Amino acid sequence: MSISALDRKEQQAGNSFLGRRYGQLLRGGKHTDCVFHVCEEQVKGHKLILAAASPVFEAMFFGPLQDNEPEPEIEIHDISAAIFKVMVEYIYTGTVDYNGLELVACIELYYAAEKYLLEELIADSLLAITRKLRFANILPALELSVCMGLDALLDVCMTFFMRCCANNGQYMSHLKEHYVHVSKECVKAIIAACKEPHKLLIWYVYEWTRQECEQLGLGPSDADLVVHGLGGESTGHWSSVTAAVAEPTPAPGPVLSVERCYYKACRPFTVDAETPVFRLRLKCSRFISLMGLVLNSRLTPNRLGHVLQPEYRECLRLHLCELSVEGEGNPPPTEPVWSHVVQNQSTKYNCDLHLAWRREEACVLNPELSYELQIHWDSSAYGAEYPCSLQSCQADGIRFTDGDSFSGSLVKGLRYANLV
Numbered sequence: 175m176s177i178s179a180l181d182r183k184e185q186q187a188g189n190s191f192l193g194r195r196y197g198q199l200l201r202g203g204k205h206t207d208c209v210f211h212v213c214e215e216q217v218k219g220h221k222l223i224l225a226a227a228s229p230v231f232e233a234m235f236f237g238p239l240q241d242n243e244p245e246p247e248i249e250i251h252d253i254s255a256a257i258f259k260v261m262v263e264y265i266y267t268g269t270v271d272y273n274g275l276e277l278v279a280c281i282e283l284y285y286a287a288e289k290y291l292l293e294e295l296i297a298d299s300l301l302a303i304t305r306k307l308r309f310a311n312i313l314p315a316l317e318l319s320v321c322m323g324l325d326a327l328l329d330v331c332m333t334f335f336m337r338c339c340a341n342n343g344q345y346m347s348h349l350k351e352h353y354v355h356v357s358k359e360c361v362k363a364i365i366a367a368c369k370e371p372h373k374l375l376i377w378y379v380y381e382w383t384r385q386e387c388e389q390l391g392l393g394p395s396d397a398d399l400v401v402h403g404l405g406g407e408s409t410g411h412w413s414s415v416t417a418a419v420a421e422p423t424p425a426p427g428p429v430l431s432v433e434r435c436y437y438k439a440c441r442p443f444t445v446d447a448e449t450p451v452f453r454l455r456l457k458c459s460r461f462i463s464l465m466g467l468v469l470n471s472r473l474t475p476n477r478l479g480h481v482l483q484p485e486y487r488e489c490l491r492l493h494l495c496e497l498s499v500e501g502e503g504n505p506p507p508t509e510p511v512w513s514h515v516v517q518n519q520s521t522k523y524n525c526d527l528h529l530a531w532r533r534e535e536a537c538v539l540n541p542e543l544s545y546e547l548q549i550h551w552d553s554s555a556y557g558a559e560y561p562c563s564l565q566s567c568q569a570d571g572i573r574f575t576d577g578d579s580f581s582g583s584l585v586k587g588l589r590y591a592n593l594v
Contacts, residue, residue: 193266193267193268193269194267196223196266196267197263197266197267199220199266200219200220200262200263200266200267203218205220206218206219206220206245207220207221207244207245208220208221208224208235208245208246208247208248209245209246209247209248210247210248210249210250210258211247211248211249211250212250212253212254212255212258213250213254213255214255215255217255217258217259217262219262221235221236221246223265223266224262224265227265227292228265228290228291228292229291230289230290230291231290234246234248252285252289253282253285253286253289254282256279257279257282257283257286258286260275260279260283261283261286261287261290261292261295264292264295265292270283270295270298270299270302272298272299272302272305275302276306277303277306277307277311277315278314278318280299280302280303280306281299281303281315281318281319281324281327283295283299284296284299284300284303284324284326284327285322285324287299288324288326296326300326300327300330303315303327303330303331304330304334304594305460305594307330307331307334307338307594308540308541308542309338309339309344309345309348309349309540309542310348310352312331312334312335312338312339313354313356313360314354314356315327315331316328316331316332316335316356316360316363316364317356317357317360319331320357320359320360320363321357321359321360328363332363332364332367333594334461334593334594335364335367336367336368337461337463337593337594338461338538338593338594339374340368340372340374340375341372341373341374342374342538343374343511344496344511344538344540345374345538346373346374346377349374349378350377353381353385355382355385355386355389356382358386358400358404361379361382361404362404365379365404379401379404383397383400383401384397386400387400427591427592427593428591429465429466429589429590429591430570430589430590430591430592431468431587431588431589432569432570432572432587432588432589432590433468433569433586433587434565434566434567434569434574434583434585434586434587435565435566435569436563436565437563437564437565437566438563438564438582439561439562439563439582440562440563440564440581440582441562441581441582442473442559442560442561442562443559443560443562443581443584444557444558444559444560445551445555445556445557445558445559445560446556446557447553447556450550450551450552450553450555450556451548451549451550451551452548452549452560452577452584452585453546453547453548453549453577454546454547454549454574454575454576454577454583454585455497455544455545455546455547455574455575455576455577456539456544456545456546456547456572456573456574456575457541457543457544457545457572457573457575458539458541458571458572458573459541459571459572460541460571460592460593460594461538461539461540461541461592461593461594462538462539462572462590462591462592462593463533463536463537463538463539463590463591463593464494464512464536464537464538464539464588464589464590465530465531465533465536465588465589465590465591466528466529466530466531466588466589466590467492467528467529467547467585467587467588467589468526468527468528468529468585468586468587468588468589469526469527469529469549469560469584469585469586470526470527470560470561470562470563470584470586471488471521471522471523471524471525471526471527471560472486472488472521472523472524472558472559472560473523473524473559473560473561474523474524475557475558475559484522484523485520485521485522485523486521486523487518487519487520487521488516488518488519488520488521488527489516489517489518489519489551489552489554489555490515490516490549490550490551490555491513491514491515491516491549491550491551492513492514492515492516492529492547492548492549492550493510493512493513493547493548493550494510494511494512494513494537494545494546494547494548495507495508495509495510495511495545495546495548496508496511496543496544496545497543497544497545497546507546507548510548511537512537514529514531514535516529524561526586530589533591536591538593539590547585549584560584561584562581562582562583562584563582563583564582564583565582565583565586569587572588572590
């Protein structure tokens with residue numbers, strides 16, 4: 175182990191030891207010299223420890239804002255007691271259990287960190303928010319960030335919306351089933367961030383206008399009163415209205431490759447009338463954009479007396495289906511949410527077969543769902559054999575589940591781009 179690595183390890187151990195000591199001091203309530211009144215609860219602390227972590231607390235206790243009382247009492251009206259306690263616990267111990275916090279709680283913790291200028295907590299809470307964003311909560315998160323004027327949070331949420339939702343048919347289907355109404359200011363922020371009128375956005379602005387008219391007791395003829403000032407879609411001149419206020423489109427992440435670890439060779443997969451489809455189930459730990467696959471190409475056919483060409487023309491269809499139910503057993507797949515056709519791709523026998531497509535043709539994988547990848551061949555491929563092997567089922571946060579764990583898989587890996 176290098177000296178620098180050893181130093182870092184010793185520093186982390188020291189920080190952990192001090193964190194435990196400070197945590198015991200906080201929970202024991204000994205030698206406290208300040209009291210916070212938060213939503214009818216009392217939170218006691220130590221001025222010196224709080225001031226060392228936050229310049230706001232330093233000014234409050236030892237600067238121009240200090241109270242000359244020996245044990246000052248401070249009223250907190252804009253943060254809940256639970257989140258204020260989490261923030262104080264972080265100041266003492268340096269840790270937060272984000273797994274136990276919902277998205278709204280993480281957003282409130284970020285607000286508290288901004289208020290008291292806790293830079294590391296700001297960065298950590300924004301990262302936790304990014305990991306918790308989903309189709310079901312992105313619009314409420316955008317609404318909170320706009321209404322509370324939290325620019326860094328708005329940037330995180332809008333980046334997620336533009337990468338994972340704005341031009342995603344899966345999100346549009348979700349939104350039609352689970353409509354979320356937001357404020358006019360939030361709709362304006364979304365329109366301003368969009369460079370072009372995506373189909374989803376046009377539908378949402380139309381539905382939002384209809385719902386807003388109903389809430390205000392207006393008729394369809396009064397829709398112009400509601401959409402006035404939205405920009406973009408309401409005026410019919412999208413690019414000219416938004417050009418002055420639109421933020422740069424978030425740069426797409428780099429295309430990455432993940433390869434499964436080879437364990438053992440298995441019997442080849444033979445394409446025939448009974449088995450014209452190979453199936454593989456996928457689940458990821460985050461939002462990714464599926465950009466390509468790596469398969470085993472065909473085995474050289476055994477044709478005695480014939481001169482064999484080193485290459486063949488690969489033709490197949492890819493379908494990606496959502497699994498209807500997550501849990502035990504084998505839930506049936508739904509209709510395909512994405513398809514891709516490979517037509518006459520020149521491929522060498524006994525090699526890797528690389529399939530790729532453009533970013534605009536990619537499919538977004540939602541971490542809340544499981545998917546079934548189906549590889550279809552037509553009758554012209556009957557008799558073709560593809561080598562299979564037992565391979566690792568987990569790689570880089572992506573879980574691969576082969577249809578038959580004893581027969582192996584012909585899918586060696588995939589190409590993707592992280593969206594969050």
